Amino acid sequence: MSPRSSAQFEEMREEKKTLIMDVALEHFSDYGFHSTTISHLAKHAGISKGLLYNYFKSKEELLAAIINRSLDEIYKSFNPDRDSNLTPDEFEQFIRKIFAIFREKRQFWKLIYRVMLQRGVYEHLLDDPDSPFKVGGTPLMEYSACMMKLLTDYFSRKKETEGADYDPMTELLMFSTTIKGFALTYIFAPEQYPDVYFEKMIDILIKKYR
Amino acid sequence: MSPRSSAQFEEMREEKKTLIMDVALEHFSDYGFHSTTISHLAKHAGISKGLLYNYFKSKEELLAAIINRSLDEIYKSFNPDRDSNLTPDEFEQFIRKIFAIFREKRQFWKLIYRVMLQRGVYEHLLDDPDSPFKVGGTPLMEYSACMMKLLTDYFSRKKETEGADYDPMTELLMFSTTIKGFALTYIFAPEQYPDVYFEKMIDILIKKYR
DNA sequence: CGTCTTTGATTGAACGGTCGGTCAAAGATA
DNA sequence: TATCTTTGACCGACCGTTCAATCAAAGACG
Incomplete structure (x- = not known):
């Protein structure tokens, strides 16, 4: 993988993380940590549950x-x-x-x-x-x-x-x-x-x- | 059953309810509602899980x-x-x-x-x-x-x-x-x-x- | 007083449901 | 084809709730 595309991928990765974090901030703060389920977060972020675990442990x-x-x-x-x-x-x-x-x-x-x-x-x-x-x-x-x-x-x-x-x-x-x-x-x-x-x-x- | 013994039972029931409520107040306020499990409450009140449901719906x-x-x-x-x-x-x-x-x-x-x-x-x-x-x-x-x-x-x-x-x-x-x-x-x-x-x-x- | 019956308090295994987390497989890309 | 991304069915753990079974104690009876 070229350095350039590696950087691009990294950037896209960060963008996706940001999207998930935005959704999560909204839900965690409105409904609390426990009451917010991973499935809800994934659905509202437009991704699957499993993929979320590629971005956050x-x-x-x-x-x-x-x-x-x-x-x-x-x-x-x-x-x-x-x-x-x-x-x-x-x-x-x-x-x-x-x-x-x-x-x-x-x-x-x-x-x-x-x-x-x-x-x-x-x-x-x-x-x-x-x-x-x-x-x-x-x-x-x-x-x-x-x-x-x-x-x-x-x-x-x-x-x-x-x-x-x-x-x-x-x-x-x-x-x-x-x-x-x-x-x-x-x-x-x-x-x-x-x-x-x-x-x-x-x-x-x-x-x-x- | 005589009225007297009925009143006694009623009193004992209220005492037990009070005991459960005391335990629950402490746990709910310290750990929150969701994080407190019925099992914990029952254990700390010295009764079984099922009995709690005789006193509270x-x-x-x-x-x-x-x-x-x-x-x-x-x-x-x-x-x-x-x-x-x-x-x-x-x-x-x-x-x-x-x-x-x-x-x-x-x-x-x-x-x-x-x-x-x-x-x-x-x-x-x-x-x-x-x-x-x-x-x-x-x-x-x-x-x-x-x-x-x-x-x-x-x-x-x-x-x-x-x-x-x-x-x-x-x-x-x-x-x-x-x-x-x-x-x-x-x-x-x-x-x-x-x-x-x-x-x-x-x-x-x-x-x-x- | 001794024995049988009834009561209802009490137990804890079991159930249905939920949720965080996993992984084999399908899809996309090149 | 080979590699990386993405999916969602699935798993095990846990939790609130239920209920059949238990049993000590009070009442009924003789």
Whole structure:
């Protein structure tokens, strides 16, 4: 096989994988991992059940591939400087970017929420130190810890400019809790967040925590 | 058979049902509905698989029974006057009670979140107008709508005392979003909320929204 | 009190159905 | 023809549910 045709085949192979992953993302996130059958996926992707196993070793590997693809896409558009401190401007951009990602990657977050809340899937995929997930090369857990530290530092530094009864940890907890609540609601019931409220939500958060 | 012994049998039956429901609540909420098998439940309840079907018609009826029992328990300790307007004091009690229920009924909420996020279980159990769930005799959906109205009215009335740029709907959305975020975090990762933060969270919410 | 009868709680093998995964064979390609 | 791709019937495992069979205990009888 010539190098050129080999590359072409590789490309076609990737295209087919992408198609399967697109279908699977939609189904996994709408119906959950267990409730989605391989037969359904194959039918909706227009291929046979057996062929799916030429592209992915197992159902779980398919799930992992989907998650990793989305993590990569997110990483490309969202990678704050993790070594230095956040400035207020950077913090504001941080918030805006998070909300933009919720909007652009709603399906992905739906999947994450569903998978995280399903025992047996969640555990060894997200919790394991050997989890197959990487964000731009960094293991997912390490990446999250890094983000958390960035925020902890930011809130801690604010104590100097705020009143004496300002408690950084409580504020950070309140901040992250609000964002999680927003994510949950927006992802599963976006009709509750028409654009105008979506934007107001961001403004309020920025005004309060910047 | 004398009435007395019949009553005794009835009592024993209820005790056994309670035992099964306790085991099932724990397993359903920890592992999800689908991942929990009848065999596991029977083994942990110390009975045979078949006997479970003398007490509950099906796995789903068992789930419904568990949810209804918890709804009843909650209703008994939390039933604000649904016909008149909330006073600020009542609103404060409302918030405190919600958080108390999160704490006391953590397993139940875990179950609700898991079930709500699992297609095929959620739909006809919670969404249906003919859902088998009642809160103190009122259908669940009607009860929720009533609560929502209570809150909407409360926030609307606050507009008169707040500034002109006070938007009741945005405030209510922010309020309910924060509570949902808290619930999600506390229920699935309570270690993030040691008692001191738990209480602070309540104080902040009351201070901000009362 | 001793013996026979009845009851219904309890068991677990068996059933029908589903699903992830496999593989021999058919089809396409060159 | 030789090689690679694709198919879908098939397999074994598992799960919710059923039901014939069991048996301890309570009642009936003498």
